[in-house]
Amino acid sequence: MANAVEPVIKIADLRMKYGDKDVLKGVDLEVYPGQIIGYIGPNGAGKSTTVKIMLGLVEGYSGEVRIFGENPKDGGIDYKRRIGYVPEIAEIYDTLTAREYLSFIGELYGMPAAAAESKARRLMNLFGLENVFNSRIATFSKGMRQKVLIMSALLHNPDVLFLDEPLSGLDANSVMVVKEMLALLAAQGKTIFYSSHIMEVVEKISSRIVLLDGGRIVADGSFEQLKERSHEGSLEEIFNQLTGFNEHHEIAEQLVSIVQEV
Numbered sequence: 262m263a264n265a266v267e268p269v270i271k272i273a274d275l276r277m278k279y280g281d282k283d284v285l286k287g288v289d290l291e292v293y294p295g296q297i298i299g300y301i302g303p304n305g306a307g308k309s310t311t312v313k314i315m316l317g318l319v320e321g322y323s324g325e326v327r328i329f330g331e332n333p334k335d336g337g338i339d340y341k342r343r344i345g346y347v348p349e350i351a352e353i354y355d356t357l358t359a360r361e362y363l364s365f366i367g368e369l370y371g372m373p374a375a376a377a378e379s380k381a382r383r384l385m386n387l388f389g390l391e392n393v394f395n396s397r398i399a400t401f402s403k404g405m406r407q408k409v410l411i412m413s414a415l416l417h418n419p420d421v422l423f424l425d426e427p428l429s430g431l432d433a434n435s436v437m438v439v440k441e442m443l444a445l446l447a448a449q450g451k452t453i454f455y456s457s458h459i460m461e462v463v464e465k466i467s468s469r470i471v472l473l474d475g476g477r478i479v480a481d482g483s484f485e486q487l488k489e490r491s492h493e494g495s496l497e498e499i500f501n502q503l504t505g506f507n508e509h510h511e512i513a514e515q516l517v518s519i520v521q522e523v
């Protein structure tokens with residue numbers, strides 16, 4: 262049955278090479294409003310490359326890519342205001358205070374300065390960072406910096422959020438808050454593209470899981486559908502089965518034996 266709602270993300274036959282290496286080998290994907298996509302795959306599978314292409318950060322690919330119907334190659338910027346991004350490794354301006362940084366990012370997205378600052382302050386309070394609003398980011402712990410990154414991606418109320426290991430460094434309480442917040446955002450029609458290696462979290466929060474392996478999508482469905490198809494119990498086991506990995510015992514034993522050599 263045709264879906265009457267327009268896809269937020271539409272990718273068709275996406276291919277990308279780095280030098281001689283085929284990194285993406287024909288990826289097809291349509292993502293709809295309100296979906297939380299768990300985008301998973303082994304190291305080097307091509308996850309970050311896909312996301313960077315969608316964000317317009319990487320060129321040189323072939324195939325069709327549309328975000329809100331726009332082609333990242335066309336250079337339009339209005340649709341980019343509807344996107345939020347938490348990269349895995351972020352360039353964050355250490356010398357700025359959280360207040361300065363977040364206000365700056367808000368203004369970049371077209372928010373009035375006062376509105377950006379007021380929103381940033383209230384988000385900081387809810388993340389338990391009210392006492393460091395005027396402190397330099399250089400003095401922040403890893404988790405505090407990660408919270409600032411999450412806030413900076415959300416400040417302008419984007420319609421689609423790309424998250425790469427967003428919970429990295431967050432304490433257990435903050436993890437619960439962010440997971441619940443993502444579910445609420447999705448329930449309001451926001452689209453979440455969630456890339457992570459933490460299978461327990463992906464299993465719980467995703468409405469749909471897309472597994473990329475060697476530049477190809479090898480599974481696409483809800484956790485229940487993937488479970489039924491693979492006859493495995495957990496997403497970690499499904500991941501191991503679909504990526505053909507069953508050597509963890511052997512490799513672990515060999516690692517230990519090398520470590521123990523003197």
Ligand SMILES: Nc1ncnc2c1ncn2[C@@H]1O[C@H](COP(=O)(O)OP(=O)(O)OP(=O)(O)O)[C@@H](O)[C@H]1O
Nearest residue numbers: 279280282284302303304305306307308309310311
């Ligand atoms: N700028 C680049 N130049 C050359 N090769 C690259 C570049 N960026 C990525 N690659 C290669 O493309 C492949 C896919 O990388 P990508 O970062 O998309 O993988 P990933 O699925 O995000 O992996 P991880 O889980 O480790 O983050 C890897 O083999 C990587 O070495």
